[in-house]
Amino acid sequence: MSIMSVRDVVKEFGGLTAVNHVSLEVPEHAIVSVIGPNGAGKTTLFNMLTGLYKPTSGKIVFDGTDVSHARPDLITGMGVSRTFQNIRLFSAMTATENVMIGRHARMKAGLVGAILRPPGVRHEERDVEERARELLRYVGLRNDALDKLASELSYGDQRRVEIARALASDPKLLLLDEPTAGMNPQESAALTDFMRKLRDDLNLTILLIEHDMKVVMGVSEQITVLDHGEKIAEGDPAAVRSDQAVIEAYLGKQDNDGNGGVA
């Protein structure tokens, strides 16, 4: 049974077709990767799944509900959460506050509650802060980093805070946009293990955009390959690795003298 299903989705920006009739099924509890060269439309697809863009045509169904034209905050409320390719933390807030923002959709306090601060609201605040700290420790932040400003954290820690922030909303589906970008091989390997742990600990489904083939091949159960906005291949890692269209997309068409394009 698939938790997210993308059906024949098209996204056009003016004359440019960024995503062209792409369909994709994300099975529940799976780790699925979307790969493809730069400009293939991967992040555009993510932006549609999270409601930042509306598809020009086609349908996106999450957990049995059509979310093609739903507002991003409502989609988050339904259980989709994401990280960003270029880290988008709230730099003037602490790590803990960033994660508390991630919990926003699950909190209840409104305007009156904020002003009068009855016991319920006070408890909620305390619980959410406690939970945020727990999540930050869970993703591997050291205690002394919890109250640092996001902009003061190291790159790796910022990535961790982003994941914790995404987890704070208790998602069913977690979208990770190039989580290993800028990481060294050891860090990438650690993150690969962590993704599996995440999935099992929190009973998540993970959809991943990734360039690091070692990570992709190591962690994915299913891979979808996009190129120029179109889906060119789909399958398990072994099948995708040997797919002719994929090799051409990444390495260019092989000439007679064996001189390929650029990797």
Place this chain on the structure above:
Amino acid sequence: MSELRAQLHEWQQKISRYNRSIAGAAMVFAIIMPLLVGQAADFLNATIVALAYVVMALGLNVVVGFAGLLDLGYVAFYAFGAYCVGWFGSGFFFKAHVNILSSAPSGAIGIHINFVMVAICAVVITSIAGVLIGLPTLRLRSDYIAIVTLAFGEIIGTVAVNGTSIGIGGGQTLTAGNLGISALDLPHFPLIGSFSLLNLRPWYWLVLLIVFFVLFVNLRLRDSRLGRAWVALREDEVAAVSMGIPLVKTKLLAYAIGAAFGGISGVFLGFYDTTVNASQFQFSFSIFVLAMIIVGGLGSIWGALMGALLLSYINYYLIPDVFNTLPQMFGLNFDLTQLSFGIFGFLLVIVMILRPQGLFPERRRRMELTGEIAAEDAQLVEVGGQSAPGGSA
């Protein structure tokens, strides 16, 4: 919340016990201050106006400081608040005969309702107006929001001037334009009676009460789920909505709350000025309040408070009452009030050069208006300060 806690924690460690006693002493002093000066002293008058501006600044700080929505039409809410007094606290609507707990004699023509009820009307009207100005700016950012809100402020000002031509039935008009609505009621409270312009002390305590109330609401909001959502939207709109923050509702709440504070202050100033005149609602008012929160430190509640006091005292006390004859002492033939805009401009430039983050900056909060340079400077300082003891993170 946790920022406040961290901040409080740090203060407690640094200035520890003194802090609370300083705050307590300041409050006590604020309450007994009018007893130390004459009933109608210039200084008391200036302080009352300054406190009304504090309320304005705290309201604008919610919109500009917290939520990062550069609102240049704040004067509109002053106008709405003041007109609520004109409409519901005078004989202006001469066809009506309403009198609820007001200072007007019973049977007087017009609508005369109690100060608190006028304030509630103003809160309702200004919140709606705030939402109306918010709606067209939802898809806009910084400078463009400024342009739209600026136009809104100007429209309201123009409507106020031309309200004499807007009939609302029975020969009554919407406003009295530049002639002004005068013979306003005075604030009237059961047991206390009506205020008088010969004794300014009750006015002072009334506006002080409003300041305490608005300050309390502001502090609570800042450290709440809503306050965090505003800062998140200000910092990164895309990330904020992706984290489940409803963009429209959160932004409109900022506009509405900021506007409501402006409306309350407008009501007070309307009563205090004893006239509501369309020429009061100038663009320069919006800039004046904006300057207060920038000088104080954008996004900082205490900064807004201090900025409003500082600029108000300079404008309403130091220049006209204390140093006005200074040029004449040097044999120059003009009053200092003629230079007040120049003095203001000079002071603003000095503050922006020496302390672009404001006098009492919200610690760690980045400046939207002073630009990236200040933010980068602040970061450099932070990084530099951190690398010394901490080592690698």
